[in-house]
Amino acid sequence: MRFTRILVGVAVLVVAVWILIGEQLAGVSADAVINARLSSVRAPVAGDVTLAPLSLGARVRIGDDLGSIEDARADTVRLADLEMEVRLEAAASARETSLVAWLQDQITALEARTLAYQSSREQELATRLERARARLELLEADPAGEAGDVPATLSQGQTENSGDPLLPGIALEYAKEKVSALEVELAALQSGVHLGDGYNDAPWSEQWRADLEARLAEHQSAQKEADDRLAAVTARLDAERLRVNRLTASPLRSSINGILWELRTESGENVQRGDELLKLVNCDSTIVTLSVTENIYNGLAVGDPATFRPQGHGSTFEGTIVRLAGSGAETVYRNLAVAPSTRHLERFDVAVDVPGLADDPDFACAIGRTGRVFFDARPLDWLRGMFDR
Template identity: 40%
Template sequence: MRFTRLFIGLLLVLVSIWVIVGEQMGGASANAMVNARLATLRAPIAGKVTMPDLALGATVRRSEELASVSDSRVDRIRLNDLVLEQRDARIERDRLRDVITETRNMATTISVRAARFERSNIRQAEIRLNHALERLALLEERARESSRARVAALEPPLAIEDPVRRARPDTGLAPNLPRDVPSDLALAVEWAREEVGVRRSALSAARDGVFVANDYSDSPYAGQRLAELRARLDGFEAAYRAQLSQISALDKRIVEERISVNHLTEAPLISMLDGRLWEVLAGHGERVERGQDILRLLDCGNVIVTASVSESVYNRLKPGDAARFRLSGTGEVFHATVERLAGAGAATIYRNLAVAPGPKHLERYDVAVSVPGLSDSEAGYCPVGRTGRVFFEGRPLDRLRGLL
């Protein structure tokens, strides 16, 4: 019995020593803290800040407007110049439209006059041609009567020949007339035939819209004026279309410039994440410059745990290793994964994190682990700032802690 008690006591002492040594020698962090990335909202324009009364730590949602910056002295010179150009372009458009209307009315009036002149010219040519044909018919009939009178007088065939009649075949005058027609009558018939040809040519030209007079052909003054007006009308219509295109381009540029001015006049500050309000850097009514920091938001969707470990533990770790994080005050244990090994003096990597490291933390080796189930734990939403410890190796009392 005595040896049994001694054996049990020795066994308990050995177990206690094993537990103490195992707990102390297991790979664990000296301290650990729940951390998260910070997002900064900066002023997109220079102006005055309008901000409601926001409490630090207040919950913010994605796409929520938190504040705004307005500038009543925004530069509108370019917009005003474009509006002035648009007004001048519209005035020119209206002027061209009125000129086109007047030119069309004038062209219509002159077109009516030209049509009347053309009809009158055709009738005049027809009348002259008819009279010329009548004169030609009369002269030809007179020539035939003269020839018949000479035949009736039974003029001797071998009589002294008329010198004019003897010369007529050589000159070629009045080829369709009898040979014994007097030369003056033959010349009259030839002149009448020439006039008929000229009148027929004039009538044909008149029907084609050409005015023939005094050995030159051209359109009448009304036709010339109508052609000139139509050419000017084409030019006015081309200028009018160009003016419409210019106005359309100005309208688009004015819309774009107004959008730009509106953006420069007032710009909202929109939350780009779900999280909490961490810091207010500019208050309501304060004037800020473009790019100045206004608000800092805590990104609760990307929570990590930063811890410091000894050199011996640090050298055994690598990214992707499994770990466990125990939250102080609750005893909750979460599965974790090593994400980053920053080494000693890793102060620069905390510039964009919510909780900065202390001097003792920087003397050791920095390790960051991800804890997926931390945001949904009993610690509440976004437990940034909570402390605990990270364990990288198993310990003797882990099963007992699991039961508790």
């Protein structure tokens, strides 16, 4: 019995020593902080800034309004010049359009006039030909002129000579000539060629229409050129308006999901292009930064597992080492929200990616929250796991 008690006591002592040594020798950080990258909002244009009514620490989402910049002194001289050019080109295009429409109306009217003239002229020639054939038939039926008075079928200057005698034979030949000439003239008219004293091959209305059609083609070409110039100047005007609008007024939008971390200006201040206005913490880039002793640091490697336990909280979060920056790693914190302490810089810097923080509402963007990071399994992890449930 006494021997059993001695064995149990020795076993308890060994377990206690093992737990103490295991807990103390386990790799653990001296300090750990939830950290994230900073994102600067800079002035896209020069002007007077107006910030949205947001307080420090306010949550923002992608596309949220952060304010605006306006500049009433933006240079609009080029915009005014282009607007004048557009008006001039529009006037030129309207003038050519009006001329083209007028010429088309005139050509249409002349086409109708030509058709009317041709129809009337055809009727005239048909009537004259009909009467000339009737006279020819009369002369052919009574070539000697016995049945009537020869002069009744003749006309003065029948052979283009006023001194010609009025003889039946000459009258017959004249009648045949008249019929043949009228037949030729009517056939030519029906084929589109106009014959007659003082005429060319087309009437005046058709000649004028041909001239107007040539002028129409010229002005249609000028109209297309004017429209092309108007379109080109209008495109330049639209681009200039966009440029001036960007110079005179520009909204400020959040490009990340995060929190307002720092104000570098106030509403009403005049800023220059590129000036830093705000700083936001990118909550989608949350990591845990920490420092360890040299012995622990030398035993770590990128990709090794790690466990983060927030201070004062029973939960633990699994993570992975993503950076080993060593001692004096001040420069790697220039774009992070929480800067390292002097004590931190005296040790060896480590960064751990902990994806589970983004899914926990208490730690999704708890920048500055502290805790500890463990790199080795410890004897009492099973007990801590029971409390974590």
